[in-house]
Amino acid sequence: xxxxxxxxxxxxxxxxxxxxxxxxxxxxxxxxxxxxxxxxxxxxxxxxxxxxxxxxxxxxxxxxxxxxxxxxxxxxxxxxxxxxxxxxxxxxxxxxxxxxxxxxxxxxxxxxxxxxxxxxxxxxxxxxxxxxxxxxxxxxxxxxxxxxxxxxxxxxxxxxxxxxxxxxxxxxxxxxxxxxxxxxxxxxxxxxxxxxxxxxxxxxxxxxxxxxxxxxxxxxxxxxxxxxxxxxxxxxxxxxxxxxxxxxxxxxxxxxxxxxxxxxxxxxxxxxxxxxxxxxxxxxxxxxxxxxxxxxxxxxxxxxxxxxxxxxxxxxxxxxxxxxxxxxxxxxxxxxxxxxxxxxxxxxxxxxxxxxxxxxxxxxxxxxxxxxxxxxxxxxxxxxxxxxxxxxxxxxxxxxxxxxxxxxxxxxxxxxxxxxxxxxxxxxxxxxxxxxxxxxxxxxxxxxxxxxxxxxxxxxxxxxxxxxxxxxxxxxxxxxxxxxxxxxxxxxxxxxxxxxxxxxxxxxxxxxxxxxxxxxxxxxxxxxxxxxxxxxxxxxxxxxxxxxxxxxxxxxxxxxxxxxxxxxxxxxxxxxxxxxxxxxx
Amino acid sequence: xxxxxxxxxxxxxxxxxxxxxxxxxxxxxxxxxxxxxxxxxxxxxxxxxxxxxxxxxxxxxxxxxxxxxxxxxxxxxxxxxxxxxxxxxxxxxxxxxxxxxxxxxxxxxxxxxxxxxxxxxxxxxxxxxxxxxxxxxxxxxxxxxxxxxxxxxxxxxxxxxxxxx
Numbered sequence: 001x002x003x004x005x006x007x008x009x010x011x012x013x014x015x016x017x018x019x020x021x022x023x024x025x026x027x028x029x030x031x032x033x034x035x036x037x038x039x040x041x042x043x044x045x046x047x048x049x050x051x052x053x054x055x056x057x058x059x060x061x062x063x064x065x066x067x068x069x070x071x072x073x074x075x076x077x078x079x080x081x082x083x084x085x086x087x088x089x090x091x092x093x094x095x096x097x098x099x100x101x102x103x104x105x106x107x108x109x110x111x112x113x114x115x116x117x118x119x120x121x122x123x124x125x126x127x128x129x130x131x132x133x134x135x136x137x138x139x140x141x142x143x144x145x146x147x148x149x150x151x152x153x154x155x156x157x158x159x160x161x162x163x164x165x166x167x168x169x170x171x172x173x174x175x176x177x178x179x180x181x182x183x184x185x186x187x188x189x190x191x192x193x194x195x196x197x198x199x200x201x202x203x204x205x206x207x208x209x210x211x212x213x214x215x216x217x218x219x220x221x222x223x224x225x226x227x228x229x230x231x232x233x234x235x236x237x238x239x240x241x242x243x244x245x246x247x248x249x250x251x252x253x254x255x256x257x258x259x260x261x262x263x264x265x266x267x268x269x270x271x272x273x274x275x276x277x278x279x280x281x282x283x284x285x286x287x288x289x290x291x292x293x294x295x296x297x298x299x300x301x302x303x304x305x306x307x308x309x310x311x312x313x314x315x316x317x318x319x320x321x322x323x324x325x326x327x328x329x330x331x332x333x334x335x336x337x338x339x340x341x342x343x344x345x346x347x348x349x350x351x352x353x354x355x356x357x358x359x360x361x362x363x364x365x366x367x368x369x370x371x372x373x374x375x376x377x378x379x380x381x382x383x384x385x386x387x388x389x390x391x392x393x394x395x396x397x398x399x400x401x402x403x404x405x406x407x408x409x410x411x412x413x414x415x416x417x418x419x420x421x422x423x424x425x426x427x428x429x430x431x432x433x434x435x436x437x438x439x440x441x442x443x444x445x446x447x448x449x450x451x452x453x454x455x456x457x458x459x460x461x462x463x464x465x466x467x468x469x470x471x472x473x474x475x476x477x478x479x480x481x482x483x484x485x486x487x488x489x490x491x492x493x494x495x496x497x498x499x500x501x502x503x504x505x506x507x508x509x510x511x512x513x514x515x516x517x518x519x520x521x522x523x524x525x526x527x528x529x530x531x532x533x534x535x536x537x538x539x540x541x542x543x544x545x546x547x548x549x550x551x552x553x554x555x556x557x558x559x560x561x562x563x564x565x566x567x568x569x570x571x572x573x574x575x576x577x578x579x580x581x582x583x584x585x
Numbered sequence: 586x587x588x589x590x591x592x593x594x595x596x597x598x599x600x601x602x603x604x605x606x607x608x609x610x611x612x613x614x615x616x617x618x619x620x621x622x623x624x625x626x627x628x629x630x631x632x633x634x635x636x637x638x639x640x641x642x643x644x645x646x647x648x649x650x651x652x653x654x655x656x657x658x659x660x661x662x663x664x665x666x667x668x669x670x671x672x673x674x675x676x677x678x679x680x681x682x683x684x685x686x687x688x689x690x691x692x693x694x695x696x697x698x699x700x701x702x703x704x705x706x707x708x709x710x711x712x713x714x715x716x717x718x719x720x721x722x723x724x725x726x727x728x729x730x731x732x733x734x735x736x737x738x739x740x741x742x743x744x745x746x747x748x749x750x
Contacts, residue, residue, distance in 0.1 A: 158649075164649030164650075164651050164652065165651060166651060167649070167651035167652050167654065167655040168655050168659075169654060169655050169658045169659075170658045170659065171658070171659050179651060180649075180650040180651040180653075180654045181636070181650075181654060182654075188651070189649075189650070189651075577643070577644070577650070578640050578643070578650050
């Protein structure tokens with residue numbers, strides 16, 4: 001153990017503890033800005049400086065490990081003046097249009113200015129240096145005028161996601177964070193995962209909003225607006241209304257959406273169950289019919305663009321099943337439209353997603369199997385919360401209401417789609433039935449749960465040993481994909497039968513559209529909530545869902561039928577590692 | 586018509602250099618830490634760093650293209666603009682600056698219709714600024730290739746540049 005004093009308070013900590021952590025233990029909060037618990041400390045901002053007796057220079061608390069016997073002071077005149085000067089300089093180079101900024105009231109820089117006590121900015125920015133806002137991406141907006149160069153976005157893009165869309169460019173006062181040729185994120189390898197928008201402490205990176213268009217549709221009496229909500233939303237929306245992270249708000253969410261004026265409130269969980277039937281049938285077919293193995297899941301659009309860019313040689317292994325969002329979109333303008341006798345051109349299909357990449361996915365040119373754009377607008381968790389606040393809805397006070405028929409009923413297998421490992425677990429629950437005709441006794445497949453980056457499990461299906469792997473976060477995905485690539489190259493086959501990949505750390509509960517101020521601890525709590533809901537539901541296997549049985553009986557025939565293939569399956573492209581554009585071979 | 590023809594020739598020549606680039610960077614293949622060496626070689630070969638050369642280096646060395654662009658824009662030595670056959674460097678060191686270096690520069694920019702860091706359309710000249718070439722006694726000074734010109738009057742500039750084809 002290491003003994004140090006923080007502001008004359010004795011504290012004992014383990015070796016390798018930083019000053020920041022030791023101070024916390026002693027009851028002192030050191031202000032930080034570039035520091036984030038999920039990232040390696042980089043010390044780029046300098047706000048966390050402290051004095052250490054006997055040291056000539058101030059130390060950055062986030063990245064300095066304590067040494068036995070150190071006397072550390074976190075609140076001296078020198079420390080206070082230094083922090084203030086640093087912050088004044090950051091603010092001087094920052095567009096301070098706070099009331100109209102998307103981050104207003106949720107900005108870490110704003111909070112820091114309040115904490116440190118900045119009353120006057122001595123330096124002002126030259127208005128000539130105004131930079132263009134990057135609007136080229138379908139998912140993410142980048143405003144360099146707000147950027148404080150903390151580099152969190154670069155870190156998450158490089159270290160956690162290994163996409164490397166963003167980097168520092170130029171030098172000195174001209175330094176900007178931008179994509180490769182500064183031609184905009186829409187013309188780069190960015191996979192739209194939106195983790196940069198979650199890690200950005202200010203309003204420099206955020207989702208491209210569709211709020212106005214959705215209000216317009218809701219207020220148009222000619223339009224029939226249907227809405228679907230992803231599995232993860234019910235575990236995170238509450239946070240936007242001051243509820244504890246991980247509060248389950250499924251029923252309140254349905255009630256709130258109805259009160260906002262959506263004409264039909266459905267649930268993406270319904271098509272998550274449908275995905276399992278389509279994908280599960282595909283997996284079983286490939287295993288028993290000698291098809292390409294492993295089957296890799298296809299629900300995560302960030303992962304899909306990543307695969308098309310960096311692992312196009314594996315595209316034939318990826319399931320052809322569309323994501324639940326896109327299955328829902330196609331069915332809302334066919335199955336539902338026909339059933340209700342509503343012309344599909346009058347239907348506006350809206351989805352609520354924890355995801356920014358879904359905005360890109362819904363605009364992919366092939367996602368028009370209903371002969372219309374299958375999903376019209378995608379709203380992130382943050383956007384729907386903003387709309388609810390605009391509508392004066394207090395989520396906490398909402399009653400619990402179910403979603404509407406015929407696309408609202410769901411099983412526990414669908415709800416766990418929102419957590420890493422959930423899709424695999426749901427698929428195994430049904431695959432077992434599809435192969436053996438019997439039900440799996442214990443549906444809890446805990447080996448694929450939890451926050452380990454790569455998880456593996458082996459399931460015995462009547463003597464057939466199914467080997468599966470699960471990865472979340474694209475850096476972790478690379479580990480398993482490189483292994484599979486090697487195996488396929490050297491041995492002609494892989495040890496795995498099926499692999500689940502989610503682009504975001506934690507799965508969808510850690511998506512790029514989640515509430516601001518998130519970290520791994522919150523992502524974990526949201527995931528646990530989904531497993532709790534799973535346990536509480538009457539059906540826990542997708543193939544048991546009565547509404548799923550109905551849609552096959554009335555409309556689709558059977559899983560992987562011709563009609564199902566037309567509406568619920570898709571294909572992939574190869575993309576350039578330079579600009580992310582489709583390459584036609 | 587003439588300039589168009591010339592331009593295509595230049596591009597054709599550039600295309601012919603790519604096999605040479607592949608050869609030169611072969612030893613750096615799969616070694617991201619040797620990026621700057623590879624960029625130096627490419628710049629020596631082409632006179633600047635064409636986008637295609639950056640893409641090839643990214644692929645061969647296994648360095649993300651965003652990192653390469655970051656390095657190129659950080660170091661002023663690297664250029665993404667083709668260099669002219671002759672380089673003009675106008676000195677803006679203190680002595681030259683006080684004695685009218687700025688006016689010299691403005692005149693050069695105006696006469697050649699190109700800005701600092703740029704190259705004329707016919708690729709005859711590139712224009713850059715330097716901070717002191719040690720010829721303060723001759724201020725304002727200007728370099729064309731390796732020739733030093735002192736006490737440059739803006740009216741004399743075109744006479745000087747005429748010598749370089």
